[in-house]
Amino acid sequence: xxxxxxxxxxxxxxxxxxxxxxxxxxxxxxxxxxxxxxxxxxxxxxxxxxxxxxxxxxxxxxxxxxxxxxxxxxxxxxxxxxxxxxxxxxxxxxxxxxxxxxxxxxxxxxxxxxxxxxxxxxxxxxxxxxxxxxxxxxxxxxxxxxxxxxxxxxxxxxxxxxxxxxxxxxxxxxxxxxxxxxxxxxxxxxxxxxxxxxxxxxxxxxxxxxxxxxxxxxxxxxxxxxxxxxxxxxxxxxxxxxxxxxxxxxxxxxxxxxxxxxxxxxxxxxxxxxxxxxxxxxxxxxxxxxxxxxxxxxxxxxxxxxxxxxxxxxxxxxxxxxxxxxxxxxxxxxxxxxxxxxxxxxxxxxxxxxxxxx
Amino acid sequence: xxxxxxxxxxxxxxxxxxxxxxxxxxxxxxxxxxxxxxxxxxxxxxxxxxxxxxxxxxxxxxxxxxxxxxxxxxxxxxxxxxxxxxxxxxxxxxxxxxxxxxxxxxxxxxxxxxxxxxxxxxxxxxxxxxxxxxxxxxxxxxxxxxxxxxxxxxxxxxxxxxxxxxxxxxxxxxxxxxxxxxxxxxxxxxxxxxxxxxxxxxxxxxxxxxxxxxxxxxxxxxxxxxxxxxxxxxxxxxxxxxxxxxxxxxxxxxxxxxxxxxxxxxxxxxx
Numbered sequence: 297x298x299x300x301x302x303x304x305x306x307x308x309x310x311x312x313x314x315x316x317x318x319x320x321x322x323x324x325x326x327x328x329x330x331x332x333x334x335x336x337x338x339x340x341x342x343x344x345x346x347x348x349x350x351x352x353x354x355x356x357x358x359x360x361x362x363x364x365x366x367x368x369x370x371x372x373x374x375x376x377x378x379x380x381x382x383x384x385x386x387x388x389x390x391x392x393x394x395x396x397x398x399x400x401x402x403x404x405x406x407x408x409x410x411x412x413x414x415x416x417x418x419x420x421x422x423x424x425x426x427x428x429x430x431x432x433x434x435x436x437x438x439x440x441x442x443x444x445x446x447x448x449x450x451x452x453x454x455x456x457x458x459x460x461x462x463x464x465x466x467x468x469x470x471x472x473x474x475x476x477x478x479x480x481x482x483x484x485x486x487x488x489x490x491x492x493x494x495x496x497x498x499x500x501x502x503x504x505x506x507x508x509x510x511x512x513x514x515x516x517x518x519x520x521x522x523x524x525x526x527x528x529x530x531x532x533x534x535x536x537x538x539x540x541x542x543x544x545x546x547x548x549x550x551x552x553x554x555x556x557x558x559x560x561x562x563x564x565x566x567x568x569x570x571x572x573x574x575x576x577x578x579x580x581x582x583x584x585x586x587x588x589x590x591x592x593x594x595x596x597x598x599x600x601x602x603x604x605x606x607x608x609x610x611x612x613x614x615x616x617x618x619x620x621x622x623x624x625x626x627x628x629x630x631x632x633x634x635x636x637x638x639x640x641x642x643x644x645x646x647x648x649x650x651x652x653x654x
Numbered sequence: 655x656x657x658x659x660x661x662x663x664x665x666x667x668x669x670x671x672x673x674x675x676x677x678x679x680x681x682x683x684x685x686x687x688x689x690x691x692x693x694x695x696x697x698x699x700x701x702x703x704x705x706x707x708x709x710x711x712x713x714x715x716x717x718x719x720x721x722x723x724x725x726x727x728x729x730x731x732x733x734x735x736x737x738x739x740x741x742x743x744x745x746x747x748x749x750x751x752x753x754x755x756x757x758x759x760x761x762x763x764x765x766x767x768x769x770x771x772x773x774x775x776x777x778x779x780x781x782x783x784x785x786x787x788x789x790x791x792x793x794x795x796x797x798x799x800x801x802x803x804x805x806x807x808x809x810x811x812x813x814x815x816x817x818x819x820x821x822x823x824x825x826x827x828x829x830x831x832x833x834x835x836x837x838x839x840x841x842x843x844x845x846x847x848x849x850x851x852x853x854x855x856x857x858x859x860x861x862x863x864x865x866x867x868x869x870x871x872x873x874x875x876x877x878x879x880x881x882x883x884x885x886x887x888x889x890x891x892x893x894x895x896x897x898x899x900x901x902x903x904x905x906x907x908x909x910x911x912x913x914x915x916x917x918x919x920x921x922x923x924x925x
Binding site: 478633637 | 743750751754755757758761768789790792793826827829830833834837
């Protein structure tokens, strides 16, 4: 082996690199070489890079489930993907060979298109190469996805939507999962859209539910700018896997707000509408609740309960209940097995004849 | 689960009794677990004592049932310190969480499986048994109520816990029970009371509205309860499964109901 080949041997670099959370399903032994044709990068392709400059993300969420501090010069492996985060960045799945942007700590490398003025510029990563396997094909997170199910899932689904980022969806998902778990049911909590991150995943896991997964398990590094059919296919993979794990019910978080591109597309989809048996709607405040419920009703949905940040304020609760006629529940109430069961009782099961949503 | 000690082996019955402790958000809860020596085949049963907290008596009388029906019988012990009130489910008192904690603990360690349990309660325990079943009917198979002092009736015009209307108690119990009522009414509900359980003693709750609606004695209250439940079942087009059994020559005494009234044997037959 030449000196140059030894220096550029990807095995050493990949062994030393910090692999992000979104790459956790990837078999690292499959990555045997690197390609530098970044113009051909597809969503989900894994990129080996070196941290050039620290910005917004001073750490990386590792595949092992913990955060690692980042230092200039660190080697990292991240999938190329887009990101939608109004409080941070909007970014697209493109790799600039001169320097790419770390769009999310859990694993998302791309190019910033817009930045919230309150956040620092992104951490910059010098791309070294696209990971390739022994056949010379790019190593992509989609190659390690859960399989497509043989039949449509039948498990009841309670969807958790919200008015915006940070409206309380993840807490609602986790607490409702916890409440249901206490009744002895086998509970799955899943996140079906968003950006790969262990924050929500770990919050679900902490409640002791029987199954936790997100869209990265179904092969999507993020869901932003991904067309609807692959997202529906991802959802069906996760539901089927929850069923394989003998769960009785799925609490399913859909990221961001109702008007976010993928959330809006899902809500407008009739198959998705028919697959959802119940809905919890997390709202930031009473006005958001009123507007959100109006929009959901326009689309043919009736939330079973409201929750989220507004539930912290008795005044906001009163206003939201008066405006919508829907009960507001606190995180404590969602955690209560009696209350959780009452929500599940309202949840309809899919008809046997329901076709696969993919 | 914390199996703190092997409580009482009983070769005569072919059962083993262990003590375990579960932990709920409202406090720890201990229980005796009667398990047959043979592999279990019957549905597990939870048997809840009354306000005399006579768990020992329940263990004694249910050992034969555990062996005969090859079933696990769980006898919770609501101790006075942690559970001063266990008959009612209110914002402050949550014995339902204790029962859930026990069942989850026993499921986690493989003592029982996922199937719904039969519920038995005597006196104050019967109060909890039917209220738990109203809140979580999906978790319950058959309901056996022995000599309850009074009942939560499926009547929306009466305030909870007397009925299922909005009450003064913190929580949304009336709404939760309303959501589960059809499921509750699908369960077989067996009510037992001694035919001499007519004393209006200090342990019997007596209030004007309660007396007026449910009657003055446990016998009267049991009769009206079964009649109302049967009516509700019929109204929903469900099989009328509510049954009242009067235990001949028995007063308000669990041991007497078992020895003279044959309570456990009757339960076993109707199960």
